[in-house]
Amino acid sequence: MKKAAALILLGLMIFSFAPMAHLVKSATVPEYASITGISLGLKDKAVLGPFEVQFIDVDMYWSRLSFQVNGPDGPKLYVVGQGESFVYPAADNQYLNITLTWIRSDTKTALIEIQSPLQKLLSGQKLNVGDTINLPEGFPQISIKLTSTSDTQATFLVTLPYGETQTLVITEGSGGSVRYKLGDVYSYSNYVYIHLLNTTSDGPATVDIYVPKVASTDFKIVREGEEETAPTTTVETVLVYNDLLYVNEKLPITVDNVTYYVKLISATRGAITVEVFKGDQSLGSMILEIGDFPKDVPNAPLKLSVQSAEPDYKRAIIRVYAPIGAQVTPILRQANVIAMIDAVPKEIMLGDNLVVAINVENLGRGDAYDVSVAAPIPNDFELVSMTKTWAFETLPAFTKMPALIYVLKPTKVGEFDIGKVIVTFYDDKSLETGQERVIYSQPLTGIKVYGIPAIDVTAQAYNGTWGSYVTANVGDNVTVRFILTAADGNPDYEFVQNATLLLDLPNSVDGPTAVEVGTIKAGETKTVRVDFKVLKENLTNVKAVLVYADPLGNEHQLELGNLVTINSIPPRVIVKEVPVYPGPEELPKYINQTLANMSDPAPVAKEISAVVEKYNPTTNYWKVLGILFLILALVFGGLTYKYWDESEKLREKLERKKHRRPGGLPKKAEEEERESSEMVEL
Template structure:
């Protein structure tokens, strides 16, 4: 279920509505009991007996009136008589408990999860996306239901908790979004009712008290990826069960369950199924949240009894790093753009990924990207290209070097051993000198006729492989002045070409 939330006001109460009681019936919520004990002859005034940690108290109210236990300045329960049914001899009441702040100023990055503390139901709140104005949360309840809240900054969203097949506890978890940004954490406050118990039952007159109607047989023990042919171990009372993902197609996953090495059968799981499926002859239930056939994986939820233990699967990351540059041939004074690409081809995530870029001695660093590290690098993803600019300081043929990537993954984080990989060496970068041409010419109006002889010579100031041919060239005299009055006397014309690196 997806809820787009716009309310900016934190609700005052969490509520259980429409509770129907006959005369002498009582409702039990955790350590509190509310019993309908008497009524006047006109069915206009009803008496209720409330018992709890502060002792018993008696209240007489009419339709639409409320009473609090134990007192107005110390509320645990606020109970309203919403309707009197004289024809059926029943009363409808609403039970409310004040919301109070459980967690204050919690910061979450995308992908982070908050779990309610011990003593509360096993509810997890995961931040799945953010923008400058909104944040999206996935709330997973212990009986398998998920609710998605899209919350605007400054507003909040609430999650109800099912109390059996008929009743529910509305506003059981309220998330107030304090602030959010598209590239930063979201900050939230979390509210829960003062009476947070989910043990709820109605005891009818003449009936013996039974177990709460919402006894949760299983809790969520695993909610993560499983790849085809992987077997996830779950230990219950010293017996190990295995959940194996057999195949994936869009929105459907097929799993096989084993008890030790004995198959208990296969189960088809469909995305958006309302209830988890029981595993025959095993104390676990299964459902699927999403399926990605292109990667042969699915997010599988496993529910087991309290105390069930899941042994996580350790998956290695497989990082590949490449380095390239453009242009490969350049003149001294030009700029060289170097690009580094990193890809995770493995099934496991990489953590604390850091990239070191090679910068050779004969190059000057002009510019570099701001970020060269990632906290988490998921499987089958690419890191944004890392780009920096170098400028050569001399001519020649150069080797840029290789990029170095360090990281941890599931297999190394346990041993605290950092992994290192290298790109191929980037070679063959050629830098040429910039030529300088100098021309000296002399001529006079003599007996040369129509031509002037010119001599071409070269000189290099470096060991650069760049050379020009030497020799004698002729130039048409019609392009030069014929008047001796414009030129000093000389014996020949000479053309000289000089090169600088």
């Protein structure tokens, strides 16, 4: 433990002598350089170069004080109260601006602040990286070196005559200042002010340099009856602690086997209150102003100052100076690390990315070290981003990591639990034991992944029978049914909603142009029917587009093209005579029937005979005559049969007329004439 304490003390001592880098963003050049906290008793005076500010008198109530300022313009007398200021020699020609900041009637002293207006010493100075500016002769030997630049910032190393260095990181358009120490107690703040006009990453930086109008660094306090500041015997001290201290915490410092404790009582924006103990004995309380110089602790070989305070967290950064060899026992604090995991939105479509955010925060007083964050990846998700673990060297108390983002892609639909974040770390107490701490976040649950099933759409029309092609007449009603089938899947997470068929109808049919279908779940088939009225003749193609919303409400559409055809054009009959010739076996019979049905078959018979004659190898006139006789017999027989058939029809007709009206009225003369003529014809 002693070895660890020694190492900590050595680290603090090295840290105290290392140059500090201050990021400054002030865009306004300060009006004054100032020396604060100057304590004067009656007849005491503060001397700054050729100027003297002396406290010469006070009223009986210690409410109004008199000061005399001596300088190149002669002595001037001022009477002021607490909080009031006066300038020397005049407001339009200021060298000094003195403020009475506090009147202490109990100690018969006054606290004053001496300010001198800043004025531009160097204008538009250009510096490349590595270049150095030295203040002109007559000023302290202060050097300003440009060490690095970027497009927005420049870094300067300022070296002061007494060996101290200060690093300023200045943003373009802003400035930074350097204080100058005036002995062991006081300092001249804003003694050098650097205003960065412009900078580039590969070019020079341009600056203006400001110094106070009264730039003397010869400063002293002359007490009544003395011509110079009385020497004081001081114990050489070093910085042994420069870190946080929380309210009610007691920091142990051991000097020559005696343990002192520094306890933080309260913290405000401008000052803190501490109580110092020697063992169990209280040595009293002290008020330390933010940024003030180290103050001696009464009856203890310690000096204290405060760098900053954070009242919201009830803490402050305390600097403790003690003799060489002093040991500080670190305060072991426990970190309180919490992790949170979330995803927005928690409902996504299959194929989309799920963006998961992890937040890690330390709510405890102790820092966390070697912090490792592991993100959960469930089985049904793929990691899209490159990172699923993060590591941090330190997570200070009351700080929060930037959000850690990673991306997952789901591989199936359903409701899923992503899981818990795992955080491992050490803190002050676990470092002592060597036992790593592990904490878990609340699980991320209820992530829903939806999908869209494939939709197949067919249609059939009915006009007597069902089919994709039907015929109809103008004025007919034709029923069309649309069959929508969703592919198999999980019906709870794969479906479409607000499905509607938009029909593209020509003016030859009348019917609805939008048909609501509603929700179609995976594995489900829905049928909707629509009636169309045929208005005119046309070959009508019914086209459709299916519009629908996915489970998250996003609009989609599916082009279906032509689904059914309705033909309302009537058929046209085209008569065309096509000659049909009998075969060789049928030819004789055909000739016989043809000649028999002719009124005068003789010319045709002669032509047939002439044709037949060409193909007879030997002319047999008897045979020819026999054939002709046979043909003529057939012809005359056919004619005889025809005349007989006609006579029979006429006889039957006459018989019907003869027996039509038995016992009726006498026939008219024209009827008798008609019958007589028919008989004559017969």
